[in-house]
Every structure is written in C-alpha cells, then in structure tokens.
Amino acid sequence: MASKALIFLALLFLSAASPKTAIAETNEEDKPGLAMDFYKDTCPQAEDIIKEQVKLLYKRHKNTAFSWLRNIFHDCAVESCDASLLLDSTRRSLSEKETDRSFGLRNFRYLDTIKEAVERECPGVVSCADILVLSARDGIVSLGGPHIPLKTGRRDGRKSRAEVLEQYLPDHNESISVVLDRFAAMGINTQGVVALLGAHSVGRTHCVKLVHRLYPEVDPVLNPDHVEHMLHKCPDAIPDPKAVQYVRNDRGTPMVLDNNYYRNILDNKGLLIVDHQLATDKRTKPHVKKMAKSQDYFFKEFARAITILSENNPLTGDEGEIRKQCNVANKHH
Incomplete structure (x- = not known):
C-alpha cells in the first residue's frame, strides 16, 4: 500500500511539473529576437532617417564615420550589443567611454543628433543600440565599404560595463x-x-x-x-x-x-x-x-x-528598455 501511495505521489508530481517545464521551454523558443526591418510596422521610416542623418553628418564631419565604426566594436564586443557604451558616468559607476581602453572614442553627440531625429518621428520606439549598429553600417558605406544588411530589434541596457571591459576588449599591445x-x-x-x-x-x-x-x-x-x-x-x-x-x-x-x-x-x-x-x-x-x-x-x-x-548577445523582447536619451538610462532621465 505504501509503495502504491509513493507511485501515485510521484505521478502527481510529474503531471504538475510537466506543464511548467513545457511552458518554460516554449517561452525560451518563442523569445523574440532580432529581425530584418524590425521597425516596419512601428516606425517604418527609422532606417531611412538614420541613413540620411549619417550622410548629412558625414558630409559635415568626415571623421564621424571612423567613430561609428569603432562604436560597434567597443559596444558589441563587451558582453552585449546594448548601447552600454553610450551611458554617461554616474555617482555610482564609471562609464565605459571614460576608461583608458576607450581612449580616443569621440563624436557621441552626433549619435544624440540621430536619436533626436528618430524620436521626432517615432517617440520611444527605436533603441539606441539599434541606432549605434545602423549608424556603423551606414558609416561603413560612407567610407567606401560594403552595405551590410543587419537585423534590428535590440533594446538598451541600463548599466555601464566598465568594470568588465578589459576582459572582453583586446588591447593593441596584446598578442x-x-x-x-x-x-x-x-x-x-x-x-x-x-x-x-x-x-x-x-x-x-x-x-x-x-x-x-x-x-x-x-x-x-x-x-x-x-x-x-x-x-x-x-x-x-x-x-x-x-x-x-x-x-x-x-x-x-x-x-x-x-x-x-x-x-x-x-x-x-x-x-x-x-x-x-x-x-x-x-x-x-x-x-x-x-x-x-x-x-x-x-x-x-x-x-x-x-x-x-552586431548580433552578440543582444537584449530583446521585454529585456532592457528603449532609452529616451542615449547617454542616460530612463530611471535617471
């Protein structure tokens, strides 16, 4: 009798646990990711606005294209392609862009210009992470490089990764x-x-x-x-x-x-x-x-x-946020 009771309890446990396991697996499989033309319904002009802004800024300031190309490396190579590079320092944390390894990075204000143009068309829709990646893509074209179709749908991180930066970014003196x-x-x-x-x-x-x-x-x-x-x-x-x-x-x-x-x-x-x-x-x-x-x-x-x-471990779906300003997490805005 005792063994029958144990079997019954085991079956009861399995029947209760299985649906949760199935749901967890389904959620992982269904987790939204990056996609081509991610903003086609929510902000169909987004990529055109970014491309036009890149062209205008490059015409006025040629060295912006070098900056955008460095940005994608310095942001996406450090744990996640989430625009953490763009965050300013706070009282509690040093920003990535102010570390020694980021020496020479500049022209962040022009990314703010692009963000402002996109916000006028579609407030609160397009992430700074996607703007960083797409500006690099269009900057590459400005420099005579290839057009590279890139997916979008990234969301913005809320914190700097300065403390781990050197674990990910190789230095020019390293082997x-x-x-x-x-x-x-x-x-x-x-x-x-x-x-x-x-x-x-x-x-x-x-x-x-x-x-x-x-x-x-x-x-x-x-x-x-x-x-x-x-x-x-x-x-x-x-x-x-x-x-x-x-x-x-x-x-x-x-x-x-x-x-x-x-x-x-x-x-x-x-x-x-x-x-x-x-x-x-x-x-x-x-x-x-x-x-x-x-x-x-x-x-x-x-x-x-x-x-x-550009697809290195992005935040997607309901992860992270869509920053109002690229240099400040929303909670500090």
Whole structure:
C-alpha cells in the first residue's frame, strides 16, 4: 500500500511539473529576437532617417564615420550589443567611454543628433543600440565599404560595463593569440578577425599608442621608410594625451575602407603591434595575403564578421528598455 501511495505521489508530481517545464521551454523558443526591418510596422521610416542623418553628418564631419565604426566594436564586443557604451558616468559607476581602453572614442553627440531625429518621428520606439549598429553600417558605406544588411530589434541596457571591459576588449599591445581568443568567444573565426582589423585601413592612431615602437629605440621590424614619417608625426617620447598628435593608419587612402591596409602591414608599415603580428603569425598571414590581393574577399569576410559582432548577445523582447536619451538610462532621465 505504501509503495502504491509513493507511485501515485510521484505521478502527481510529474503531471504538475510537466506543464511548467513545457511552458518554460516554449517561452525560451518563442523569445523574440532580432529581425530584418524590425521597425516596419512601428516606425517604418527609422532606417531611412538614420541613413540620411549619417550622410548629412558625414558630409559635415568626415571623421564621424571612423567613430561609428569603432562604436560597434567597443559596444558589441563587451558582453552585449546594448548601447552600454553610450551611458554617461554616474555617482555610482564609471562609464565605459571614460576608461583608458576607450581612449580616443569621440563624436557621441552626433549619435544624440540621430536619436533626436528618430524620436521626432517615432517617440520611444527605436533603441539606441539599434541606432549605434545602423549608424556603423551606414558609416561603413560612407567610407567606401560594403552595405551590410543587419537585423534590428535590440533594446538598451541600463548599466555601464566598465568594470568588465578589459576582459572582453583586446588591447593593441596584446598578442594575436589573445585577440583571436576574444573574438572566437563571440563566434568570429580567424579570417573574420583579420577582416575586422581591416578597419585600421581608415582613421588614425594617437602617438600615445605607438611611441613604444619608436622610443627609446625604433622597433627593428618597422619599415625604415615609414619610421621617418612616424617620428615626424610623433616627435615626443612622452606625448601629451590631450594634444592632437597622431599618424594616419593608411597614408595612401586614409578616408577609404579598402584592402590597402593589408598591403601596408605586409610591407611592415603597420602602426600597432597587433598589425605586425597579424601579417606575420602563421594563423593569420594566409588571410592577410589573400585580402591584400582581393578586396572582394576582404569585404565578404568583413561583412560576415560585422554581422556576427552586431548580433552578440543582444537584449530583446521585454529585456532592457528603449532609452529616451542615449547617454542616460530612463530611471535617471
């Protein structure tokens, strides 16, 4: 009799637990995610507004495109693509954009300009995370790069991730193995990493980041012809971080996202340690050589890697929020 009672209780427990388990599994499967043209019903003009604003801002301020390209890396690579990068510091937490690893990031006010334009059309609908990603996509086009179809539907995080930033963002002085491992954790393979670093084809590197290759002695692996130019641009062994002292990443086509970067680093003209290692490490060199020969191959792998990066662990559905202002969580607004 006792054993029958136990069996009955076990069956009763299973019958009560099963529906909950099924519901949990269904909820996980049905969890809303990213989608192409996510705002087609709620704000059909959103992507056009963002694209137009990017074009206008780029026309007035060419360097905005470099900033938007860096933003997608600095935001999406750190745990989640949730616009945590854009939050200002508060009394309780330091913002990501004010850490040493974010040195040189700027032009956030122009993202606010885009957000304001979108808000006028559709208040409280489009996330700052999506604006950050789409402005990077359209900025890439402004620089002569490929148009990359990207999904939307991200929501905004409520807190900065400054305290974990260095666990995710590789530094320019770290080994290529560390760089490959960090990106592999996001699902980006070796050729994807090589392609993403092709973003160094545009923009500039502040002297603070490269003087260790010039002083007290010049790094012997640097191309001597390029050293003269670097020394001219960075004449001080301890440059003022607030001074505008920098070297263009690519002297040939500094405003164009192209495969010239790969030819430069194969010629020992890479500014950063990671550039040099990319061209010499046996895991990455074959892809560097292939991208140096074929811009189509570079663009193909670049587009694939940006897509994976943009979809890194986003907040969706009822997670997070839609910020009213990109630099402040709603509870502080």
